[in-house]
Amino acid sequence: MxxxxxxxxxxxxxxxxxxxxxxxxxxxxxxxxxxxxxxxxxxxxxxxxxxxxxxxxxxxxxxxxxxxxxxxxxxVPIPLEPDPDQLAAFDPEAWWRDRFATPLRPPMNRRPPGVPPLPAATDGARHNPEPPSRLILLGTVHHDRAGFRRTLCALARLRPDRILLELSPFAWAFRQRHGARLQRTLMANLKIICRRHRVPLARALRHPEIQLIQRQLALPFEYRAALRYTRQTPASLLLIDSSAASSAYLKTWPELIATDNLARLLLPCEPNRRDSVTGQYRQAERLLDQARIQDVPPATRPPAAAGSAREGYLARQIECAMAGPLPYRLLYLGGWQHLSPQPNCLRSLVAAHRPRIELLNTF
CATH class of the missing domain: 1.10.287.110 (DnaJ domain)
Incomplete structure (x- = not known):
């Protein structure tokens, strides 16, 4: 042939x-x-x-x-996901280098080339001297039940050319490799607790804290929505979070699904998780409009987003993406706490680019 x-x-x-x-x-x-x-x-x-x-x-x-x-x-090959047979020997950092082979450039203090100039004013018309921002920061609540649908709507309206996702290559690989086994362990331990305390399994599965753990063990809705968007458009997806920070956090997961922890979560009467999502978005709406964190009462300030080291890492990834030969519009998709006006948070560290700030609940 x-x-x-x-x-x-x-x-x-x-x-x-x-x-x-x-x-x-x-x-x-x-x-x-x-x-x-x-x-x-x-x-x-x-x-x-x-x-x-x-x-x-x-x-x-x-x-x-x-x-x-x-x-x-x-x-450079352009697979969206590696072969499952190769996951046992998967090296997240090597995958990152191979997947995005173009070297990241050091941060630049000036606007990168490629931003189109505004048209000249005619007939006395006045134009905004600043071009529209190339960077959009979209804040989410990670356990939002409607997050997948809202993210798809947001991406369809904002139409980014590249998505910078708050997910590390290590966290992605860990969920791909161990997610199903952790879900099975969670279910087995949950059945033990239900038999021990005579709680119906169906009732336990409807518990908001158990549903939160199930969503936490799976790939986040932000990744699933962004991946669908990139498969339907010419846009691309980058995982920009720190693998070192993710590996330290993921070490706590075996304790999270242990029987003792599940028993503590099931027995007390917990508030509805949907209300806490709404409350977090309301808190975000109040705080993200503040010009300075000093204007916010201490009792209502958001918690630290994960330490200045991680915030600096995320900011450097965004700076490098802004400095490189990339598409016109970039969108950062991650937790809203990173967008608070605190000096050490991501929003402040990339303020030179005058990013557009959005919350997922507005879509």
């Missing part, structure tokens, strides 16, 4: 070069320059509302052509 794989690849590369207007021997630098130039010309947010649909389709073709040529030039 004739080998059509090579001919298909050659046809895709030729079509991608024609879309971007590149010669057959174009370099990576020429590819990035062409991509930025076409992005400034055809991005749907920069044209009129009447031509937005056509501009969106054109930008999708440009993004697709750029991804084809970039990954071919760098010879």
């Amino acid at each position: 004739p080998n059509t794989r090579g001919s298909d690849l050659a046809a895709r590369l030729k079509a991608a070069r024609e879309t971007l207007g590149l010669p057959s021997q174009a370099s990576c630098r020429q590819l990035q320059e062409a991509y930025h130039r076409l992005g400034r010309q055809h991005h749907p947010d920069l044209g009129s509302a009447a031509g937005r649909i056509e501009a969106t389709e054109r930008m999708k073709r440009i993004n697709a052509a750029y991804e084809v040529l970039k990954h071919y030039m760098e010879q």
